Amino acid sequence: MTVTQHGASGKTVLVTGASSGIGRAVARRFAQDGWLVMLAGRDQQKLLSLQQELPGSSMHASKLENSAACDALVEVTIGQFGRLDALINCAGIIQRKTAQETDDACWAETMRINLDVPFYLSRGALPYLTQSRGAIVNIASDWGLNAGRNAAAYCASKGGLVMLTKSMALDHAKDGVTINAVCPGDVDTPMLVNEAAQRGVDYQEAMATNNADVPTGRITKPEEVAALCAFLCSDQARQITGTAMLIDGGANA
Known part of the structure; x- marks a missing residue:
C-alpha cells in the first residue's frame, strides 16, 4: 500500500479497535488518505506493528473500562495531535x-464495549469535534436494525448504538458535527472466525454458506467498510447525518 505523506490532509482521526478487523482497515484507509491516526486497542503488539506501517500515526493500548479511561484516550489524542x-x-x-444463556458478566461486557465506550468517547470528543466541524462514525451492525438469533446482548447493544447515533446527530447537527452509523452484514474479519468457533461450525463451511446468502455472492471486505467510513468523514458527506447505513451486499433487501 502506498501511503500519502503523513498528515497531508491536516486532519486527525481516533480509531478504536484498530488492532484487527474493521478497525485496522479503517486506520489504514485514513492514513492512506493523508490523515494523522491515533490507533486505540488492547493488543499492544498488533498496534505497534500497525503504527510502524503507518507514518505519522500514534498508538494508545488500553482496556477502556470506564468513562475516565475513555476521556483519557481523547485527551491523549489531543495532546499528541492538537x-x-x-x-x-x-x-x-x-x-x-x-437471553437465557446470557449471564450478567456477558451482558455487562457486551454493553460496555459495544455501547458504553462509544458513548463515553463521543461525549469526550464532541467539544473538539465541534471546533473542527468533524464527524463520528459508529460501527453498528445489520443486527442493530434487524435482529438475529442467539445474539441477544449483541443485538441489543447494536440497536442501542444506532439510536444513540441518531439522537446525537440531532443534538449536534447545529454544531456542524455529522454523526452516522455504519451497519455491516457479515464481514471477513477475525470476529467472524471467533463467531464460527462459538457456534461449533467450520469456518470455511460457514464462509461458503454466508457468501451464498448474499445477493452479490460474497460477504463484505473490511476495506469496503473502511471506504464508507472515509466517505462519511469527507467534505462530500456534510449533508449526511443521523443515518444507519447498511453495507451488506443486499442481504437485508
Whole structure:
C-alpha cells in the first residue's frame, strides 16, 4: 500500500479497535488518505506493528473500562495531535447466546464495549469535534436494525448504538458535527472466525454458506467498510447525518 505523506490532509482521526478487523482497515484507509491516526486497542503488539506501517500515526493500548479511561484516550489524542476531526468507534464483541444463556458478566461486557465506550468517547470528543466541524462514525451492525438469533446482548447493544447515533446527530447537527452509523452484514474479519468457533461450525463451511446468502455472492471486505467510513468523514458527506447505513451486499433487501 502506498501511503500519502503523513498528515497531508491536516486532519486527525481516533480509531478504536484498530488492532484487527474493521478497525485496522479503517486506520489504514485514513492514513492512506493523508490523515494523522491515533490507533486505540488492547493488543499492544498488533498496534505497534500497525503504527510502524503507518507514518505519522500514534498508538494508545488500553482496556477502556470506564468513562475516565475513555476521556483519557481523547485527551491523549489531543495532546499528541492538537486537534480531532473524526472519531471512528470500531471496537466490538459478539457472544452467540440467547437471553437465557446470557449471564450478567456477558451482558455487562457486551454493553460496555459495544455501547458504553462509544458513548463515553463521543461525549469526550464532541467539544473538539465541534471546533473542527468533524464527524463520528459508529460501527453498528445489520443486527442493530434487524435482529438475529442467539445474539441477544449483541443485538441489543447494536440497536442501542444506532439510536444513540441518531439522537446525537440531532443534538449536534447545529454544531456542524455529522454523526452516522455504519451497519455491516457479515464481514471477513477475525470476529467472524471467533463467531464460527462459538457456534461449533467450520469456518470455511460457514464462509461458503454466508457468501451464498448474499445477493452479490460474497460477504463484505473490511476495506469496503473502511471506504464508507472515509466517505462519511469527507467534505462530500456534510449533508449526511443521523443515518444507519447498511453495507451488506443486499442481504437485508
